[in-house]
Amino acid sequence: MxxxxxxxxxxxxxxxxxxxxxxxxxxxxxxxxxxxxxxxxxxxxxxxxxxxxxxxxxxxxxxxxxxxxxxxxxxRLLEPEEVRQIYSVREALETLAAEQIPLPVAPEVLAPLRALQQRHAEAVAAGDARGAFRANIRFHETLFRACGNPHLVELIQGLAQKVHGARSITAASPGHLALARDEHAAMVEALAGGDRGRLVALCRQHLGPSRDAYIAAVEARFVRPGGTA
Amino acid sequence: MxxxxxxxxxxxxxxxxxxxxxxxxxxxxxxxxxxxxxxxxxxxxxxxxxxxxxxxxxxxxxxxxxxxxxxxxxxRLLEPEEVRQIYSVREALETLAAEQIPLPVAPEVLAPLRALQQRHAEAVAAGDARGAFRANIRFHETLFRACGNPHLVELIQGLAQKVHGARSITAASPGHLALARDEHAAMVEALAGGDRGRLVALCRQHLGPSRDAYIAAVEARFVRPGGTA
DNA sequence: GTCGACTGAATTGTTGACAATCTTGTCAAC
DNA sequence: GTTGACAAGATTGTCAACAATTCAGTCGAC
CATH class of the missing domain: 1.10.10.10 (Winged helix-like DNA-binding domain superfamily/Winged helix DNA-binding domain)
Incomplete structure (x- = not known):
């Protein structure tokens, strides 16, 4: 073969x-x-x-x-309530994972992470939404994989995937992409510096913008007087 | 139609x-x-x-x-290490869910829970492993559903399913079934009494026996000198 | 006596055709 | 003008036959 x-x-x-x-x-x-x-x-x-x-x-x-x-x-059109629930579980799981990453982080984690961070930054600079999306996914996968529990990583990825349908608002927005880029840089810094508190806080913050942007967009565009959808 | x-x-x-x-x-x-x-x-x-x-x-x-x-x-034969990892995530998620259940618990949760607890107890008394298995699943589903976040419940169920292959040791063991029955009763009590600390502790304890029994069984039966499986 | 190649059986993987079901457009009756 | 039935088209659901792959046992060569 x-x-x-x-x-x-x-x-x-x-x-x-x-x-x-x-x-x-x-x-x-x-x-x-x-x-x-x-x-x-x-x-x-x-x-x-x-x-x-x-x-x-x-x-x-x-x-x-x-x-x-x-x-x-x-x-599928995701309901705002559903998005809120998913993000709340994401927050819990990503926090849990971030708390279990051994610090100081191993070089074989940090190096690829920096490479992915840079690739993401380049895609953002080039206005390449698809490239940014892919690099972003791999960045987070690499980051959380460092926690050592593949099943936890799988759950985190599954939840992220669930709300992918809610990301068309931010996935192509230069403002949001730039913010994500900066937060990624901060995460890498916190990892390298062994600052767990900062890392966990960054992971939590990182979730907010795309969630809020989607909910705002849906409630502005799709809610009709007296209706639920 | x-x-x-x-x-x-x-x-x-x-x-x-x-x-x-x-x-x-x-x-x-x-x-x-x-x-x-x-x-x-x-x-x-x-x-x-x-x-x-x-x-x-x-x-x-x-x-x-x-x-x-x-x-x-x-x-599939589950590796002990894998079982440990899954149970550690289960512990985190079930704890999270238990912490979010509104207390005192609503009667429309408590009543079906008591019914399922009784059904489980009857199956255990009758030596009906299949009936106990089904009642057990529905008991936990009903319990965790009370946390209000369906996505969290789904994750918990998925993880429980993942280790179903590791439960053939305890699923038919009278001793383990009796222990589970008693712990279920204690959980219902804690719920009814509004004792969250006890509820969370019980949920955590509840996971231990089947995990340990499986790991012990596998390591005793399947580990060969010098091999990993 | 052991190793390697070969053949036959068992099993899964793939494909295309056919059946069941639903939606849309049309037309007549009220 | 509106409503209802009806027909045509579009789409998915089901199935059985065929192709590809792998494994076990056997035979022959060394």
Missing amino acids: PDGTLKAQTADRVRTVAAMLEEEIVLGWLLPRERLVEEELAERLGVKRHVVREALAELERVGLVERIPNRGAVV | PDGTLKAQTADRVRTVAAMLEEEIVLGWLLPRERLVEEELAERLGVKRHVVREALAELERVGLVERIPNRGAVV
């Missing part, structure tokens, strides 16, 4: 398609309530319908799309 | 099959490393192979089975 990972198994393709759709949702190319037709996506992304089907099922499980039997899938 | 939930969609059947297999794993009918052949399961459970396939994929995501490409699925 000389290829190894070379051959693209179905499972890998499903993950790839799910990731592509996720990005399109996060970056606001696919808007809430927009229909996701299996056959159309299959053709556009160059895969079989079965692959798209599984990818949509995955995104439904994660909470990014909504699937109605015999009717198809649409990009 | 006069039937509503009457018609059995594929998604429902997948969930059902997954739940059946999960129970068989928890109760020790299916042992670690035991093969799970799609066609055989499809015939035994009276569904199409495609349904079994998706159910196995679901159980793989959850962490109860392991699937190797072109080779099939087997019941």
Whole structure:
């Protein structure tokens, strides 16, 4: 077996398609309530319908799309209350992880973290929303992985993914991206300096802006007099 | 549409099959490393192979089975280290939830909880491991749901499910079942009495026995000199 | 006697076609 | 002008056959 990972198994393709759709949702190319037709996506992304089907099922499980039997899938619109609840759990988990990171942090954590921080900063400077999104994800993954508990990391990532649909407001906003960039720099500093209190506080602060921006946007745009959605 | 939930969609059947297999794993009918052949399961459970396939994929995501490409699925054997990590996160999350339950607890929470506690006690008395397992799950779900954050509850349930494969030791043991029964009673008491400190302590204690029993069993039975598994 | 290659059986992975279901547009009746 | 039924189109849900892969046992060479 000389290829190894070379051959693209179905499972890998499903993950790839799910990731592509996720990005399109996060970056606001696919808007809430927009229909996701299996056959159309299959053709556009160059895969079989079965692959798209599984990818949509995955995104439904994660909470990014909504699937109605015999009717198809649409990009899900997150309720403000739901977003608040998710962020409150995120805060607890990320705090927990930050408290368990051994300090002073190991160089093999710090070095890649600095590299990712820089990549994020470059993407922000270039106005590359997609690059910033990807670097941002990897930055946080690397950071929290340092806590030593992969299951905790998995939960944190899952929750972050759940609210990806609520990030199209901030994911492309230069102001928010610049703020995130600066906060990342501060986190790295706190890690390097062994200042746990600051690190934990930064992690907590870091969550606020995107949550508040989304809630404000939804309540301004979607709430109709007398209605709940 | 006069039937509503009457018609059995594929998604429902997948969930059902997954739940059946999960129970068989928890109760020790299916042992670690035991093969799970799609066609055989499809015939035994009276569904199409495609349904079994998706159910196995679901159980793989959850962490109860392991699937190797072109080779099939087997019941997964959890590493002691992994079990420790999962239980440590469970402890944190369940503590968090217990701390957020409004006290004194609402009657519409307490009443069903007492009913489930009794059902569990009856199953234990009757030596009905499956009944005890089901009542136990619903008891904890009802308890933690009272914290008001469905996403936190979902995480707690997911983690509990992840270690279901590690529960075949305690799920059928009269001693452990009796202990769980008594602890449930104490939890209800603490809830009714508004004693949050006791409730939190009980939730934490409650996790210990099954974790320790599993780790002890695995390390006694499966560790070979010089090997890691 | 041991090692390596080969063949056959078992199992999963993939595909395309068909059936069931829902939505939209049209038209007639009130 | 509005409402209801009806038909056509679009979309998902289901299935069974076929292809690809892996494993176990056997046979032959050294």
